[in-house]
Amino acid sequence: MTILADYLKQYSSNTAVNDVICTIAEVGKTINKLLQRGAFADILGEAGNQNVQGEDQKKLDVIANNLLLDALTQCTHCAGVASEELDDATPANQSGNLLVLFDPLDGSSNIDINMAVGTIFSILPYQRSGSPITNTDFLQNGEKQLAAGYLVYGPATMMAVTTGNGVAMFGYDPDKDAYLLIKDHVQIDADTKEYAINGSNYRHWQQPMQQYIDEVIAGKSGTRGKDFNTRWVAAMVGDVHRILCRGGVFMYPFDNKDPKKAGKLRLMYEANPMALLIEQAGGAATDATHRILTIEPNDIHQRVPVVLGSKNEVAYVQQLHESALKI
Structure with missing residues (x-):
């Protein structure tokens, strides 16, 4: 081997x-x-x-x-x-x-x-x-x-x-x-039925993220027309590993719990390296509106929102956020 x-x-x-x-x-x-x-x-x-x-x-x-x-x-x-x-x-x-x-x-x-x-x-x-x-x-x-x-x-x-x-x-x-x-040559399916997010923060999220979670929880009876499963390891490394193994989407979005922090995860130590891995495996990684790898850092401990994983699911989350910005 x-x-x-x-x-x-x-x-x-x-x-x-x-x-x-x-x-x-x-x-x-x-x-x-x-x-x-x-x-x-x-x-x-x-x-x-x-x-x-x-x-x-x-x-x-x-x-x-x-x-x-x-x-x-x-x-x-x-x-x-x-x-x-x-x-x-x-x-x-x-x-x-x-x-x-x-x-x-x-x-x-x-x-x-x-x-x-x-x-x-x-x-x-x-x-x-x-x-x-x-x-x-x-x-x-x-x-x-x-x-x-x-x-x-x-x-x-x-x-x-x-x-x-x-x-x-x-x-x-x-x-x-x-x-x-x-x-070798790990690839992530573009579509998925699994998502990872800390649901206890729902009340602090912006409307587009609340809408997304409402839709996936509604399952077959909702607008998405299929059932989803929640998987949450409470360690980004574990959730990303699962996505690389079998697909899915991981989200730690912006919330209003602490408005001074753009997100919980660190751009330089967590978001950037995981975004590179995910993209190299055919997935996508954004802060809900921008590709993570293009964010210009201003501090080595800068925090950002993170949405990454199966490409089509990430694109849909981004679409919801972009639509909200146009209103």
Whole structure:
């Protein structure tokens, strides 16, 4: 079977990008082992502090962040690293030509209940090799990504990755201590009957999103003429993994709960890398009105609404929002 490093050599000529992906994959092995041991590894519960987003950190948030930070700052190709858990980017090797962004443990509220969590990453070019990095260097739109992917830690640890030549999925085999290719050229069906959204926020949504959910709940008796199923993992990485495996649409829309925040998910650490994966698999990713990969970032911790997955369903959600804007 094809191992991760060999696959990357075949589909990407950028050895620096390939090395960074393999570095992240190696750290994933350690995170996987910690999760397998759970309470016995003393990873459960709160860390006792908050991240830059004002969110309470779990112990494994901090551990995973430090593991990735240590590995990537020692990687000769990385000029700088930005983490969702830290206020500012961290300088690495001044001669490097890559920037790496990551969410060390997406869905960390799932840790203590033994449900799926994951690591999301994005790799960007560094244009000022030889100079110290700043936060501004990371403010590139999603189309500039050289690669993106995630690790999902569940019953089996899996990795999905793209270097711009489609999406491949790998499974971590603990017996061989290697990531082995499971599926290449992953494709998402354009139509779907599954949707993922946190319905408890319904009252805070804008009218077009409320209309969409009303329609899918109505099922065969409504305007859509077919029944839908709700699937919600409460970790973006788990919901996106399901969509890559069998289609669907994932939504974390704008809401009025906190008008100061455009959305909950972070453009640079979550929306951009997942949007690249979804598009490379034939799906679509928008903020409900604009393609996510074209959004010009203004801050490394910028938040955006997210609607991604099966192309026709995403287009319909966007159509509802665009129609509302015309009224």
